[in-house]
Amino acid sequence: MARPTIADIADRAGVSKGAVSFALNGRPGVSEATRARILAIAEQMAWRPHSAARALGASRVDSVGLVIARPARTLGVEPFFAHLVSGLQSGLSAHGISLQLLIVEDTEAEIEVYRRWHSEHRVDGVILVDLTVRDPRIDELKALELPAVVIGGRGGKGALPSVWASDRDAMLAVVEYLAALGHRRIAHVAGTPNFQHTQRRMRALRDAAPRLGLLEAPSLTTDFSDAEGAATTRKLLSQAVRPTAIVYDSDVMAVAGLGVAMEMGVPVPGELSIVAFDDSILTQLMHPALTALSRDTFEFGRQAAEVLLEVIAAPGTTINRRTADPVLTVRESTAPPSCPEH
Amino acid sequence: MARPTIADIADRAGVSKGAVSFALNGRPGVSEATRARILAIAEQMAWRPHSAARALGASRVDSVGLVIARPARTLGVEPFFAHLVSGLQSGLSAHGISLQLLIVEDTEAEIEVYRRWHSEHRVDGVILVDLTVRDPRIDELKALELPAVVIGGRGGKGALPSVWASDRDAMLAVVEYLAALGHRRIAHVAGTPNFQHTQRRMRALRDAAPRLGLLEAPSLTTDFSDAEGAATTRKLLSQAVRPTAIVYDSDVMAVAGLGVAMEMGVPVPGELSIVAFDDSILTQLMHPALTALSRDTFEFGRQAAEVLLEVIAAPGTTINRRTADPVLTVRESTAPPSCPEH
């Protein structure tokens, strides 16, 4: 017989459907003896729950969603999402929860997806990435009462649960390392200005500059694309007084920047040090290999999954879990400046 | 009232649940007048079908699955999957079908996922990628009677439906271009030997070599990693008589190979031409930018989605749809050899 149901099991065991349901879900209502017998029969018949039936009865679907709003073009180069998804799945599959992944073009479409998922009961909760400054998704999700956890942004008051690492500390680690090498002119090629983490990194740099005695520490925002990363680098290196080090908010932009430096005849790390704010195989393929800030994105995903499951189990709870700080992996693209300013 | 059901609609319209179901699904059994009335009410009440309820009643879940079996480490740099997923979703969402994505470590785990998905009724069908020579997944899926479509491999007799592009023609395009430039010693740094597309590319090169007057045209297999790509390149460039051109089966390996060439002081494209068998932003970030074979992966995904939906609608039909051939994008990494052999 293909695909036995609990009714089949009940028949075989000589008990009622209800008893089988109790036994299979490990809840009281049956004796240990019958429970064992039922479990044995279920095992032997290779019974598996019908996800839709369970969802209908228990009004939960054992599935959570992740929507990534990015133009498909810029996607995929960054291993960030692949690792995040792997981590999420690792955290979810332990509880038999599956992951719905959707890639859309913009935030508007993303919100539309949340509405649809909610009204069709397709997910029990969602994961949010790329939080912006006044993010419209927050209010929407609250209105829908759809459990959610934010990745990468510590929510403020009344905010959604989150899993985050300190962008401030990360930026400090980078810039303190560069300052210790002797750099006094450090530029920051940042990402989109309306992303919260971009803001935090810019602020961290600005705050630390005086203490570290930096002569110059500008942050220039971009759209995260390699094109703007390259253009901004070109602008920086064309100045009369060049920065001796540049920090990039993504590995892709760092690689693009390295290309520009080589093209302009600026030796790396001889006259310019480069640090990428994200690590990946990309940074290691370069010559010179790039010094980069490595995050454990997989672990990030795993923890986000855990937090989301907790929030689903107990709606309303607000957890803000801080994860391990990123570590700076020093490679070949950083060195003391050729002519220290002091 | 939150989330109206068809019973609510039936009440309001003064008809039975059945009538509402008929009206909403566009099937006969109601007059055009009542159908219009019911649709209007449903619209006004913002009714959306409950996915689980529908799945239970209609025994289809409006969801298909994609399992990617790759170590998470190598994933993500290649835009291939991101674009493929986008394309799949584009083709699916037009029909209201959602996509389940799962990343696992190996084929064994992948098959396990298929079994689970099938027994839990979580998907109506699946997409297969990275077909190997005697692929165990084929038999498994046939046994499960789970509709499936293979991406990238034209299935032989009795095989699964597929969407494919000609690896042979692609390889021919590359090697004919190089031969036309004057190259007579062309090496091929191939991927995993048990992948069908690796085999086809190797065969295509071997077959074409005599016709094009190539003196040498070895194919060396790797595991697709940047490490093996680099090592193989090093071996090739250390020979007494070096190849004047190398074709790489992936963009990541091509980039790694370029790094080795630069390190060994072999100018590109001066003394060595490089072609990548896959295009991405990676190839464009390099200096020199890499000549590469570009596939429209998004379109690939879209077509795969279409074919899968057809197969689900009419199980047993075998479609083998050929998509547009990849095109060679010439950039800066290819040129005539410095000292033509003839």
Added chain:
DNA sequence: CTGTGGTGATAAACCGGTATAGCTCCTGCA
């Protein structure tokens, strides 16, 4: 005037689980 067939609807079964009310024992305590 009667049978016949098709249209437009209804009521009820069904999908495969979960949740709950209630029944039957058995035990323990007054």
Added chain:
DNA sequence: TGCAGGAGCTATACCGGTTTATCACCACAG
């Protein structure tokens, strides 16, 4: 001896749709 209470189980309603059997009604042919 009687009765409360709990353990262990059954029967059944229920979740929100789909599908089938059935029926009322009307037009039309014989």
